[in-house]
Amino acid sequence: MTPAGTRELEQLWRESTPRVLAALVRRYGDFDSAEDALQEALLAASRQWPAAGVPDNPAGWLLTVASRRLIDQWRTDSARTERERLLAHQTPADELVSSPVENLAVDTDDSLSLLLLCCHPALPRPAQVALTLRAVGGLSTRQIAHAFLVPEPTMAQRISRAKARLRQAGARFPLPPAHELPGRVAAVTQVLYLIFTEGHTSTAGTGLLDVSVSSEAIRLTRRLHRQLPGDCEITGLLALMLLTDARRAARIDAGGALVPLAEQDRGRWDQAQLAEGIALVEAALPSGPVGPYQLQAAIAAVHAEAADAEQTDWAQIEALYRMLARLDPGPMVTLNHAVALAMVAGPAAGLAMLEPLLADPRLRHNHRLAAVRAHLLETDGAPEEARRAYTAAARLATSIPEQHYLHARALALRTPAAEPDPARRT
Amino acid sequence: MKYVILIHSNPDPWGHPTSQFTAEGRDVPAEQHEQMDRDFDALLAEISASGEFIIAEALADPASSTIHSWSPQGSTATDGPYAEAKEQLAGFFLIETATRERAEQIAAQFAGPGSTVELRPAMWSGAEDQ
Numbered sequence: 001m002t003p004a005g006t007r008e009l010e011q012l013w014r015e016s017t018p019r020v021l022a023a024l025v026r027r028y029g030d031f032d033s034a035e036d037a038l039q040e041a042l043l044a045a046s047r048q049w050p051a052a053g054v055p056d057n058p059a060g061w062l063l064t065v066a067s068r069r070l071i072d073q074w075r076t077d078s079a080r081t082e083r084e085r086l087l088a089h090q091t092p093a094d095e096l097v098s099s100p101v102e103n104l105a106v107d108t109d110d111s112l113s114l115l116l117l118c119c120h121p122a123l124p125r126p127a128q129v130a131l132t133l134r135a136v137g138g139l140s141t142r143q144i145a146h147a148f149l150v151p152e153p154t155m156a157q158r159i160s161r162a163k164a165r166l167r168q169a170g171a172r173f174p175l176p177p178a179h180e181l182p183g184r185v186a187a188v189t190q191v192l193y194l195i196f197t198e199g200h201t202s203t204a205g206t207g208l209l210d211v212s213v214s215s216e217a218i219r220l221t222r223r224l225h226r227q228l229p230g231d232c233e234i235t236g237l238l239a240l241m242l243l244t245d246a247r248r249a250a251r252i253d254a255g256g257a258l259v260p261l262a263e264q265d266r267g268r269w270d271q272a273q274l275a276e277g278i279a280l281v282e283a284a285l286p287s288g289p290v291g292p293y294q295l296q297a298a299i300a301a302v303h304a305e306a307a308d309a310e311q312t313d314w315a316q317i318e319a320l321y322r323m324l325a326r327l328d329p330g331p332m333v334t335l336n337h338a339v340a341l342a343m344v345a346g347p348a349a350g351l352a353m354l355e356p357l358l359a360d361p362r363l364r365h366n367h368r369l370a371a372v373r374a375h376l377l378e379t380d381g382a383p384e385e386a387r388r389a390y391t392a393a394a395r396l397a398t399s400i401p402e403q404h405y406l407h408a409r410a411l412a413l414r415t416p417a418a419e420p421d422p423a424r425r426t
Numbered sequence: 427m428k429y430v431i432l433i434h435s436n437p438d439p440w441g442h443p444t445s446q447f448t449a450e451g452r453d454v455p456a457e458q459h460e461q462m463d464r465d466f467d468a469l470l471a472e473i474s475a476s477g478e479f480i481i482a483e484a485l486a487d488p489a490s491s492t493i494h495s496w497s498p499q500g501s502t503a504t505d506g507p508y509a510e511a512k513e514q515l516a517g518f519f520l521i522e523t524a525t526r527e528r529a530e531q532i533a534a535q536f537a538g539p540g541s542t543v544e545l546r547p548a549m550w551s552g553a554e555d556q
Binding site: 124125126127130148149150151154157158161162165197251252258365398399400401402403 | 427428474475476477478479480481522524526547548549550551552553554
């Protein structure tokens with residue numbers, strides 16, 4: 001037994017969670033009750049370890065306690081089935097409870113199976129996200145609810161419904177057949193990317209609830225990359241996350257305002273993380289089929305390699321967006337492509353590329369199109385049109401810092417001679 | 427993305443479900459009400475199972491509200507309803523969907539006789555990375 005701080009403890013049991021859960025599911029079969037039992041074991045650990053010290057084999061401890069809970073539950077559950085009763089009866093309790101620690105050696109397939117199960121196609125996306133964070137990430141329901149700004153009972157219900165749905169769908173723990181694997185892994189990468197982009201990160205405070213869900217997504221993607229190092233899109237996704245996350249400190253200024261890429265203090269970018277991301281994407285690109293995550297990571301790497309905004313290699317970025325538009329076409333890709341094209345061929349070329357998007361119903365409620373147009377119009381020397389576009393973008397924005405930023409840009413373009421802002425007319 | 431579905435209605439007398447208490451709702455035959463209730467229950471079951479449903483509240487009669495207004499001298503309280511609103515807020519649902527299209531699809535099914543449904547995105551304090 002060794003003493004440990006709360007952070008270390010949390011780190012420890014989150015590392016152990018998927019291994020212990022996989023061992024429980026493999027041994028007892030029922031994902032739903034195994035997951036509940038593990039949550040109870042984690043709760044017990046959070047009560048006992050800080051005072052009593054960490055056991056020498058934390059994963060083994062968790063497995064033993066969770067196994068006991070499972071068996072207790074079987075014994076007291078009046079609705080238990082005949083099969084369960086027989087199993088519990090025929091197997092001596094000691095045998096069920098003893099934890100053959102050697103079984104806990106990191107089993108790549110088990111931990112991957114668990115991730116695939118949580119991202120099962122029978123589950124809707126929010127359920128996949130929640131279940132992955134709890135069962136694979138080892139976060140508590142409370143932490144997940146906090147990160148996604150949802151009441152805790154709502155999140156608890158989302159998780160229990162997800163588990164019920166897995167049971168109904170007959171989802172199985174063993175790895176799916178080889179021909180299904182690429183599609184299932186692709187779903188996992190989408191879930192991990194969603195966790196990375198949508199989790200609410202509290203930057204203040206060091207309380208237990210303030211987990212960074214973005215960091216959690218990186219941790220899980222890193223583990224997946226270790227398991228499937230040959231999958232270039234997983235490598236690309238990890239690189240993309242690292243390169244994006246490295247800019248986090250520079251994205252918001254001291255007053256909480258949004259700082260656009262060109263104006264960010266590059267000295268505040270995390271150089272070690274950038275270097276790791278660049279190395280990953282450079283290794284992935286030549287070695288297999290190129291996918292959207294690799295291309296987006298490559299674009300982020302070009303930005304990272306520029307000493308300042310002026311030295312950005314926009315020609316290379318434009319070429320990468322052209323490839324991305326072929327591989328994964330969509331209005332958002334066109335939008336970003338237009339920005340890069342404008343940097344290479346001038347704002348008029350960018351504005352021309354945006355033209356067809358103005359009628360695209362998918363962007364009707366999206367502020368980004370108006371924001372990009374505003375920026376290009378401003379560069380093109382059309383301040384009045386730019387101001388109107390900034391105002392339109394601000395109206396559509398649902399992010400408070402982005403809305404502030406867009407209002408500020410519109411305000412900066414107001415000349416004394418200009419007409420009063422129609423938004424302010426009452 | 428999170429969205430609120432705001433139900434604006436003037437049931438008289440005030441009551442829930444509002445469609446039972448509006449003039450338009452009274453003109454609808456009983457069988458159609460029953461069908462609408464079944465459809466609505468199915469919708470709620472669907473968005474609960476998918477995790478898209480977050481929270482909902484039906485609101486009491488606007489006559490039971492208190493209006494607090496601010497002035498430099500301090501705030502004053504008067505009895506409701508809020509006079510400037512023509513149609514009253516009868517209830518709200520908070521949902522979370524993957525796309526705006528999905529939110530619209532859900533909100534459309536909330537429209538009932540004598541009520542107007544408004545879908546509004548919720549603001550958030552984070553920002554997308556460019």
